[in-house]
Amino acid sequence: MADRTRFGPAGIPDRFKTLIETVSDVPMLLHAEGLDAFEYPAVRWGQTAQIKKENAELLGIRAKENDVILSIHGSYYLNLFGKKEIVEASKRRIIACAQAAHWMNAYVLVFHSGFYGKLEKRFALKKCIRELENIVELMESYGIKDVLIGPETMGKASQFGSLEEIITICETIKQTKLVIDWGHLHARGKGSFKEKSDFRDIFNKIEYRLGTKALRNMHCHFSKVEFSEKGEKRHHILGNSDFGPDFRLLSELISEYEMHPVIICETPLLDYDAIEMRDTLQLTLKL
Numbered sequence: 001m002a003d004r005t006r007f008g009p010a011g012i013p014d015r016f017k018t019l020i021e022t023v024s025d026v027p028m029l030l031h032a033e034g035l036d037a038f039e040y041p042a043v044r045w046g047q048t049a050q051i052k053k054e055n056a057e058l059l060g061i062r063a064k065e066n067d068v069i070l071s072i073h074g075s076y077y078l079n080l081f082g083k084k085e086i087v088e089a090s091k092r093r094i095i096a097c098a099q100a101a102h103w104m105n106a107y108v109l110v111f112h113s114g115f116y117g118k119l120e121k122r123f124a125l126k127k128c129i130r131e132l133e134n135i136v137e138l139m140e141s142y143g144i145k146d147v148l149i150g151p152e153t154m155g156k157a158s159q160f161g162s163l164e165e166i167i168t169i170c171e172t173i174k175q176t177k178l179v180i181d182w183g184h185l186h187a188r189g190k191g192s193f194k195e196k197s198d199f200r201d202i203f204n205k206i207e208y209r210l211g212t213k214a215l216r217n218m219h220c221h222f223s224k225v226e227f228s229e230k231g232e233k234r235h236h237i238l239g240n241s242d243f244g245p246d247f248r249l250l251s252e253l254i255s256e257y258e259m260h261p262v263i264i265c266e267t268p269l270l271d272y273d274a275i276e277m278r279d280t281l282q283l284t285l286k287l
């Protein structure tokens with residue numbers, strides 16, 4: 001659990017790649033930049049963990065030494081709403097990530113749940129709850145009890161993961177973490193976040209349904225995002241004023257609600273923009 005608002009990149013920044021020998025060197029470089037979170041990218045993994053146990057454990061040790069909190073982003077190739085074989089394979093992919101998360105002491109496993117396909121939304125929600133409950137049982141049967149699961153809010157209308165759906169899942173399943181991707185919500189709502197009150201409405205809804213602690217400790221993804229009628233198209237850097245949402249508005253709310261979320265930067269400038277967000281929040285807190 002974060003003791004203050006923490007910032008870090010989604011994955012390894014490109015320019016780190018010539019500086020590191022293994023991923024366990026990443027926390028030291030982040031610490032040197034004044035960052036304190038890292039979302040390990042397991043986004044192309046299959047049904048087995050693609051990091052060795054000892055390397056994952058070393059990453060965990062180095063993260064702790066450098067005061068960097070770890071999360072893990074699960075495979076993009078998941079769909080909990082498809083045919084039985086696809087759902088079962090998706091669950092094995094999630095378990096593989098949960099295993100690695102356990103080794104490296106990542107506090108949350110973030111993932112995209114999948115596509116509604118032909119399922120009616122209310123049935124998709126029920127199915128998602130059933131499959132996630134099964135995943136938690138499987139994790140426990142493998143001795144993985146310290147990793148929270150975090151299905152995130154998604155940016156396309158065809159994807160499961162509206163705010164309402166994610167809140168309902170967090171209300172229903174104990175071993176979940178609220179994961180809000182602000183860029184995705186902005187795209188899904190075709191430009192939802194125009195002013196501070198647009199964020200405030202969501203904060204209030206989360207606090208009412210899940211409580212103050214869940215609100216204050218949420219895990220966030222942030223990026224500026226371009227969208228079409230169907231939702232999210234692509235991510236943009238913070239400095240691009242053609243696209244929203246504006247991080248300054250979110251940072252004012254973070255200050256007002258005395259929050260300490262973990263904020264993972266998903267713009268193309270992973271660590272640079274994480275630093276910019278950190279500095280923006282620090283300025284807001286001083287005002």
Ligand SMILES: [Zn+2]
Pocket residue numbers: 073111112152
């Ligand atoms: Zn994601």
